[in-house]
Amino acid sequence: MKFRTLAPVSQKPPCPPILGEESMLSNNWYRQVHRWQTHGSCDSVIFVHEEPGARFLANVNSSPRIGGQGGHPFDTMAADYDRQFTDSLIGRLMREAVWRQVDAKFREGDHVLEMNCGTGEDALHLARRGVQVLATDISTAMVEQVRTKTSISAFGDLIEARRMAWEDLNDLMGASVQFDGALSNFGGLNCVEDLREAARGLSRHIKLGGTVFLCIMGPRCPWEWGWYLGHGQAKKAFRRLRRGGVAWRGITIRYPSIRETERAFFPWFRLRRVTAIGALVPPSYVEGWAQRHPHLTTFLDRIERRFESHPFMTALADHYLLELERLP
Numbered sequence: 001m002k003f004r005t006l007a008p009v010s011q012k013p014p015c016p017p018i019l020g021e022e023s024m025l026s027n028n029w030y031r032q033v034h035r036w037q038t039h040g041s042c043d044s045v046i047f048v049h050e051e052p053g054a055r056f057l058a059n060v061n062s063s064p065r066i067g068g069q070g071g072h073p074f075d076t077m078a079a080d081y082d083r084q085f086t087d088s089l090i091g092r093l094m095r096e097a098v099w100r101q102v103d104a105k106f107r108e109g110d111h112v113l114e115m116n117c118g119t120g121e122d123a124l125h126l127a128r129r130g131v132q133v134l135a136t137d138i139s140t141a142m143v144e145q146v147r148t149k150t151s152i153s154a155f156g157d158l159i160e161a162r163r164m165a166w167e168d169l170n171d172l173m174g175a176s177v178q179f180d181g182a183l184s185n186f187g188g189l190n191c192v193e194d195l196r197e198a199a200r201g202l203s204r205h206i207k208l209g210g211t212v213f214l215c216i217m218g219p220r221c222p223w224e225w226g227w228y229l230g231h232g233q234a235k236k237a238f239r240r241l242r243r244g245g246v247a248w249r250g251i252t253i254r255y256p257s258i259r260e261t262e263r264a265f266f267p268w269f270r271l272r273r274v275t276a277i278g279a280l281v282p283p284s285y286v287e288g289w290a291q292r293h294p295h296l297t298t299f300l301d302r303i304e305r306r307f308e309s310h311p312f313m314t315a316l317a318d319h320y321l322l323e324l325e326r327l328p
C-alpha cells in the first residue's frame with residue numbers, strides 16, 4: 001500500500017481544488033473522511049482517498065463551527081430540523097408509523113446501530129425503551145444536536161453519538177463490532193451513491209438473524225405529482241424518476257425502487273416486510289395543508305396504517321420502510 005500525503009491546506013471542506021493535481025480524486029472525497037479531530041478552536045480533518053494499491057491523504061485545517069460554510073449540506077438544516085420536520089404533524093405521523101415496526105423488533109438490552117441518525121429522535125426513542133444505540137451521521141451539526149439532546153436526557157447514557165457516514169462503515173469500525181440490528185430512517189440512504197457498498201459495509205456489523213430497518217424515499221409518489229403539478233412545477237413533480245438522481249446542494253439524491261434496494265442488500269440481507277410511509281399521508285412539504293386539515297390528515301394516516309403493507313401502497317409512498325434480516 002502506497003501512502004501519499006498531500007500538502008496541508010487551510011480551506012474548509014468541501015473544496016475539491018484543495019487536492020490540487022489530485023482533484024480528480026475529489027469526486028467522492030467526502031466518502032473518505034477518516035478522522036475528525038478537534039484541537040481547541042482549530043479542527044484537523046484527514047481526508048483519505050483509497051484505490052487499489054494506493055492511499056492518498058490530505059490534511060485539512062477547518063473550523064468546526066456548526067452549519068458553517070463548506071460543511072455537509074445537512075449541517076445547515078440541523079438546528080431547525082426538529083421544528084421543520086420532527087415536530088410537524090406529518091413528521092410525527094410518519095415517525096410513529098416507523099416506530100410501530102421498529103418497537104416490535106428491538107428489545108430492552110439490544111444494541112442497535114443507527115445510521116444517518118439526524119438529530120437523534122429515534123435514538124432517544126429506542127433508549128427510552130432500554131435499547132443501547134450507536135447513533136451516527138455524516139453531518140457534524142446533526143451529531144452535535146444528538147449530543148445536546150442526550151446530555152439532558154435521563155436515557156442519554158444509552159446513546160453514543162459519533163460522526164460517521166455510510167461510506168465509512170467498511171473502514172472505520174473494527175469488524176468485531178457487532179450489533180443486534182440497525183436503523184436508517186427517513187432518507188439517509190437516498191444520499192448514498194453505492195447502495196451495494198453500503199449493504200456490504202453494514203453486513204459486517206450485524207449479527208446473523210439481526211434485523212435492519214431502512215426507510216427510503218421511493219421513486220413514485222402521486223402526492224408529489226399532484227402537489228407540484230397543481231403548483232405549475234411539472235419538472236419538480238417527476239424529479240424522482242430522473243435517471244442518475246437529482247442534484248441537491250452539491251450532493252445527488254437518488255430514489256431507488258424497493259426492488260433495487262432489495263437486490264443491493266442481497267445476499268447479506270433478506271427482505272421480510274415492506275411498509276408504506278406516506279402513501280396517503282402527504283410528504284412533509286405539504287405540512288401547511290396538513291395543518292389546515294388536521295382531521296383529514298390523521299384520517300388518511302389511519303387508512304394508510306390499515307393497508308400499509310399492500311403492494312399498491314408501498315409502491316406509491318413518499319417513503320418505504322424495509323425490514324431486512326441478516327442472512328448467514
Ligand SMILES: C[S@@+](CC[C@H](N)C(=O)[O-])C[C@H]1O[C@@H](n2cnc3c(N)ncnc32)[C@H](O)[C@@H]1O
Binds near residue numbers: 137142165184
Ligand atoms: C432526512 S435526514 C433523516 C434524519 C433522521 N434519520 C430522522 O429520522 O430524522 C437524513 C440524514 O441523513 C444524513 N446523511 C446524508 N448522507 C449521509 C451519508 N452518506 N452517511 C450518513 N448519513 C448521511 C444527513 O446528515 C441527515 O441527517
